[in-house]
Every structure is written in structure tokens, then in C-alpha cells.
Amino acid sequence: MQGGIPSSFGKLQNLLLLDLSHNKLHGSFPKEITELTSLTDYLNLSHNSLIGPLPSEVGRLKNLGTFDVSENNLSGEIPSTLSECQVLQYLYMQGNHFQGAIPASLSTLNGIIVLDLARNNLSGSIPKSFEGCQNLHLLNLSFNDLDGRVPNAGIFLNASLVSVVGNRNLCGENHELDLQICPNQECRKPHESHALIVIITTGIVVPVVVVLLYAIRLRKPRSKISSPLLPSEGKYPTTSFAELTKATDGFSTANLIGEGSFGCVYRGVGNFEPKEVAIKVFHHHLRGALKIFQAECKILRSIRHRNLLNILTACSSFDCNGNVFLALVTDFMPNGSLDKWLHPREDGEEVSHKLTLLQRMNIAIDVALALEYLHHHSGTPIVHCDLKPSNILLDKDMVAHVCDFGLAKFLMTPSRGDSSPVTSYTIGIKGSIGYIAPGNHHFQLMFCL
Template structure:
């Protein structure tokens, strides 16, 4: 088994050799061994208790295997051990007290990404020389031991992704050297200790996704929102707007430097009674919003949340070679993660970009709820910090190999001929896919969702050229008006949000979000797909826009404004004469094109009530495709109906 391993200076190195099998009990006979590297292999079975016989061992690396069972109590005999790494295995059972007897541990103790259960023993305070303690991503529970305060050398404490409960021990703030403290994604309650304000060396504090409440301290590290994360604790309040906090209900009566005498006067003059009434009313009115659950679809919690290190490793350190897209709020990389057999896409948000956190939260909230073959499927999400102490937000989604529709409609020509072109039938199929996705969103579970940013770059094409709508950072859940009005709207205007050229004109006049805004964007998308012209093309000025340009050509000159790429493939049923001055098309192709262009014009009417509804769009688009595929040319009844279509009906 160990024939591929190397024995160098009392160190047995088997890393990266993909060794398969169990660790033999005879390994305990190598009693002069000082370093053992069995990490990143495929070892299975239990940890042999004979490992405890390696009493001269300084480093033990068993991480990233498939080891099972509990941690042997014999590990307590490794009194010379400086470093122990058992992370990323399938270990279960409780945290053994014998580990706390390893007072020699100085570098780090890493038991993360296993299935350990139960509480941490109070004896963890014995690890007085330990620099890093990592038990993240397990099933540990109970309260956080206050005895951690005895570990005065401790710099990095990772306890995220467990079931710890109770209050955050204020004694943690007495750790003079603590640099990173991650307690996120637990069940912690109570307030954040004010004593954390005085932690001079604390550069990263992650308390996100717990059940903390009360006022957030307003000094020290809490003044720098890039070093603190409290996302998902909706009962917290405070003055730092960058932390996206609600204002404390009694803020005006609890200024930290208010004279004590004034407080006495307030309480003794009978104001306390109305204060209590106001406070209770505020509590009733300010119900905390639903806690955002990071989307772990489609398995609903099957996979643990990946760490920054895992995603960095999956993308080769977020290398440019893995970069497949970039936008104003983040970059998208391709990579391979351990919880998904296929290649994935990893969207990393720019934490410094204003509004990035809200975009991330919006996408989590929307994408965790929706399932449709024409919507991008999310696999996992990460809310953490990078190695520099900055907030790290990422979504892991399925990888769509053919890229965005924008790249197919407007390919960059680098001196040679464009190798990929969309056929007429492919464009029709994509248009139908997008319409089906929008119809699903607009009818979702009685609470419509409006995308708010539909455009070619937010539509991805898979290996079969099936369209998947993505990027829900601006999406909104809508409320339905009480009576009479069938168009759901938000409760507030949004101004101009979205992309120039695709935004419905009423948004620019302060109108509220509605499903008809998406219909307008869809109409612009249709016109762009079949003319090859962006709505921001240089020719559109002085009152001329894409809608008007197409309307002027409809119906007699529609063939003259088609995307030139459609004219270069005989498969489309469209031909251009040898003199390059006249375009003709088969009856099927012409009927299909006329109906689609007509839909695009109806959907981009200036008044929302005059636009088509998506149900009719889908019916007519299907009829257009049938006409295109029909053997004997004759006009479809559905297309005939389009000529007399009344959008208000």
C-alpha cells in the first residue's frame, strides 16, 4: 500500500498519491516517525488506535480522505504533537477529552468538515499554546465553553456551521491575540458582547446567520463593515448602516454618553410608561424579516456550505484561466468542487461594491425558492471571509457550457470568420424558453416574481442550446393588488433599475415594478434576437429607438432588417440574391418571422396595458415554430389571430 510513499528524515509522505484502502494497524510500529502525511488520498475505514503509539510524532496530516468512526482516545498519548489535521473526512462521535490533553499543540487543531456531535468539553482551555482551533462544519452542539479565554495564544477560532447555542461568551474578548473569530451559522442567541469593541487585534468577526438580538456595539471593529458580518440576524439593530441594520426602537433614549442624572429624571417623571408602550408597539410592528437561508438546492441541506479555501482551490486560486464572465457586481469562474461531480460555475461578488450584499441576498432568496428547467439552478452558496479578512460572498451554480446569448448574438470577430451562428429555429426555441421561464416567475406560487433585468447577457445556453435565465440580483417578489387590478406590483417605486435599453419606459417615470416591465424587456430581447441590433446601437438617437425602427419596417421590409447572420445559412429558409439587394424567404420562414416581430412590437408598447400577456406570447410562439417546421406551407390559425390581436383583451 505504501510502496508509492516516501520516507524522508523521519517523515512518511503519501500525499497526492491517491492511495486507496485502510490505514494498517502496523503503522504504529514506526515509533521514530516525526511527521506523517497521509492527506489527500482515498483512505477509508477507521483510524487505527495504534497511531497513538507514534509518541514522537510532531505532525499528523490525515485530512481529505474518507475515514470513518470516532477519534481514538489513544491520540491522547501524542504528547509531542504540534499539529493535528483530521479535516474533510467522515468522522463521527464526540469530541474526545483526550485531545485537550495535547498541551503541546501549537500550530493548529483542525477537525472541520466531519460529523462530530455533542458539546465541546470545558477542558479545551487546557490548549494554552494553540494558535488555530477549527471545528467548523460539524454537528457539534451545546454552549461555547467560556474556558477558551485560557487559550491566550489563540489567533484563529473557527466554529461556523454547527449547532452551538446559548450566548456568546464575553470571555472570548479577553483573547489578546485573537485575529479571526467565526461563529456563523449556529443557533447562538442573546446580544453581542460590548467587550468585543476592545479587541485590538481582531480583523475578522463573522456572526452571521444566528439568532442574535439587541444593539450592535458601535466602536472598534464594528465601525468597519468589511471586517464584520451579522447577516441573517434580523433582530439586531444599530447605527452602522453599512451592516444593513434596522434602527434600534429606543435609540434616541440610550445614547452611550447620556448623563446618568438625565436618565433618572426620565424614569422618575413617569415617561417610562409611554416608553414601554411605544417600545412594545414597535416590537409588534417591526417583525423581523424571514431569515435568509442559503440555497442548498436541489438537495436542501445535503451539502455543507463550502469555505473560501474550497472555492479558491476549485478555481485554481480564482485564476484568469478559469474566468468565464465579469459584471459590475462580480466575476464568474468555472471550477470543480467536491460536492458535485460535474463542473460548476462560481459567481464571486465584489464585496467592496455598494449594494453587493443586497444583490447576494436577493439572489439567495429568489433562487432557493424557484425550480424550472429554463432557470439557472443553484447548487450552493458561501457567506464567509477570505484570507485577507474581507467579506466573501459566492454562489455555486450549474455550469452552462455555451455561454450567454449575448455572445452568440454579438460574437467578437478577431480577424477570422465567426464559427458559431444561431439558426432561425434555435432563436425561436430560445425565445420560447425565455417566455416559459418568465411565465413561471410571474405565476410563482401566488406571489409573482419580476426579474427586472432581462437581457441577452442574463440568458445562458446549455450544450443542447436550451436557454436558462439567470442573474436575479434585481428581482422582486410582488404583491397582488386587492381587487380589480390583475397586474401585481411592488409596494414602492424603484426608479430606473436594470439595464439601459431594456428597462420599461414607465420605470423611468417612477412607476412601480410590475410583470409588464418584464414583458417589455422580453419584447426588446425578441427584436434584438432577430434584427441583431442592440437597443443601444449608435443609430438609435433623436427619438429613434429599436421599437420604432422595427415598426417602420413592418411588415413589407422586415426581411431587410434581419440579422445578417440569418442570411448566411440556407438552413434558415432565407436567401439573399446575388446582387445583395433583395432578400427572400420561404413562406414558412416569412410567416414565422412576421409573427415573432409582431410579438416583439406588441410587447414593447409604451403603455403597459397595451402589451401582450405571456400566455398568448407562448401560444403564438409555439404556432410560429410549428409553421417553420411544417412540410406543406400554409398559414397557422394562431398567426392569423395575431394580426387581430388586442393586447388589452
């Protein structure tokens, strides 16, 4: 679609979400949209050609959870009134022409999880108050014109959660952020006498040094904040974007083995055990990709079964352009998905794939065992909610492995003596194209084999 965003949208007072992304819309951001206080899910205007500033009235969207205006031509300063959107969790403003300082008031957003301000014209220093954002998982300030000292506490202690690349005038003590050393700000008067320097050094500096040394001796070493996006603290090793790039030959299309709604899967060979792995790269710019990644991490860290896909490592970092990079590394399944065996293409080699009756029976049993484990033996019962042939992978021995837990649902069983019904907690959005799980708590699986 093209043209401007109609101001009449402001009359849709019951609208819960608005997604106009990936179009050719131009013109300014209509102030009338800020009157939609009913917006509680998300407002996505990304990948268009909007121009001009964001109106200060944007603070009226007090119930908004996700605000995405990335990849436009918006300019002006970032409205400090965004801090009034206290429910806001995801704020994407990258790829615009915003200028001026980063409002320190953004640090007062108690629930903010992702803040992406990359590839703008922002200047000034990074607000030190961001150190106190305890729920902030990803902070992307790369490729701006920021200067001064980078804070050295809170989220800034974990280089996998913060990106400040492309800001040549930043400095700091955290070497993992690839910062230059800040210049010494102390200066001496040119006409100080040597005697006065000796007196100052002896009378002031020496006692201070003694006190500092004593304090350092008593002080416990500061531990780095662990990434909340990784499968678990210390259970799985982590890998870097550079290692995965090398393993996939720069994410070459020759190594592309699959593509889904939220990401692509590549074949990789590197310093892993086993050497050959599958690397699932999430499309970070899609709404809900981060939640799907977190959901899979949460599920996979708590389960282990021979008929479930095994996770080897994870990566939550930034790529060479400063964009968010999320990936899971799993066992490689050389025989692909069950869907390719049941529905072979007519123009490819897979047309010759045929499953014997014994193989069909074994696959059905493998999937049944995986479901039995998820429902009855994994601690809190788990319902997959997206079980289909494309989410069942086959290894070299044709053993089936259930994968893709981004939409899984936990079932909270009632305690003894509690007659209330079973409650559930959904990690992701239920269902997918062509599939809806029958029933709220249990479902039956029928293979047309």
C-alpha cells in the first residue's frame, strides 16, 4: 500500500493492534493515532517511508506493549514523553534520522525488554541511568554519533546484550565492548612548584591510595550479569556470531536447509561436538521472534529425551551491522523433516523417498513417546501446540525427533484438594498456518501414513 496513514484511524477506539509494516506509506506520523488508548498489543509502522518527527502526544499510548517505527525516514528528537508508556516492553526505532540526545527518561520504563536505537543520528552521552534497567535484555545504540564514557555497570557488563559499535567517540573501561580508553581529564596548573606537588602527594594522595587498597582487599569481585536469553545459566556453552558465520561460510545459501515463519536453518560445520550441526537463525525484526527464541530456550533447557531435538548451544548477540542476532545450534538431522517424506516434490530427488510400513510405525511410536514424556515425565506438563510433519525431524537412522517449541504451553496442575480446573500458561502465540490444536489441554495426533 502507498499514500499517507489516514487520520480517521483515530476513530477506531476499540483497536487492540495496528500493523501497517512493510508497505510504501509516506507522510508524517498522524497525531490521531496517539488517541487510540485501546492499543494494548502492538503498533507496527516499520519499513515504510514516514517522515517528520514523532509527536510528543505519543505518550498517550499508555497501554502499548510494542512500538515499532524502525526503517523509516523519521527525524527530530526522540520524545521524552515515551517514558509515560509504562507498559512498553519493546521499542524499535532503528534505521531512521532521529537526532539529539537519548532521553534519560527512557530508563524509567520499568518493563522495557528491548530498546533498539541503532543507525540514527543521536548524539551526546549514554544516560548513566540505563545501568538500573533490570529487565532490559537488549540495548542497541550502534552506528550513531554518541560520545563520552560508556557506563560500566548493570547491563553494560554483558557485551552480548549491548551494542555500541559505530560510535567513534565513545570510550570506557569495558574491553569486551571494543572501546577506546578514555583520556585523562586531570590537568595541572603550569606554574605549580615542585615543593607544592610533593606536599600534595605526601599529605593527600598517599592516604587516599592506602584507603583504596584496603577497600579493594575487602571488596568481593563483581560478577557479570548472565544473559537472560540463553537456555540456562552455565548448563549450555555459548557461541558467538563470528563462530556461526565461519561454520556456515557466511550464512551461504548453499548451506540453507530450511526456512520458517520466524527464521532460517543452516547446516554448519565447526568446533562443535558433533562437528556437523544445524543452526537456526531467528528473524529478529519480526514481531514475536524474540519471544519465540526465549520460549524455545526455556523449554529446551528443562527437557531431555531421545525423541526431542537436542540443543547444543545458543547465541544472543549482535551481528557485524549492529543488528540483534539470535540463534540456536542443534543436532543435524540428515534426513530432514517428515513433511518432505510424506509430500515429496515432483521436480526433485525427494520424489524417490518412500516410507516403508515399518518406518511409519516406528516414527509414530517415536512421536508418541516424545508426547508421553512432555505430558507426564517432564516435570510441569508441556503441550507442544504446533505438532505437524514439518516439526518432526529424522536423523540418519530414521529416528524421529520433535522440534520447534516456540508455541508450547505449560499446564499448571492443581494442588491436592484443589477442585479448580487445570490452568495453563502459553509461552508463544498458539497455532500456525494450517493447524489448530483441538482441545485446551490435550490433543490427539493422527498420522495419515
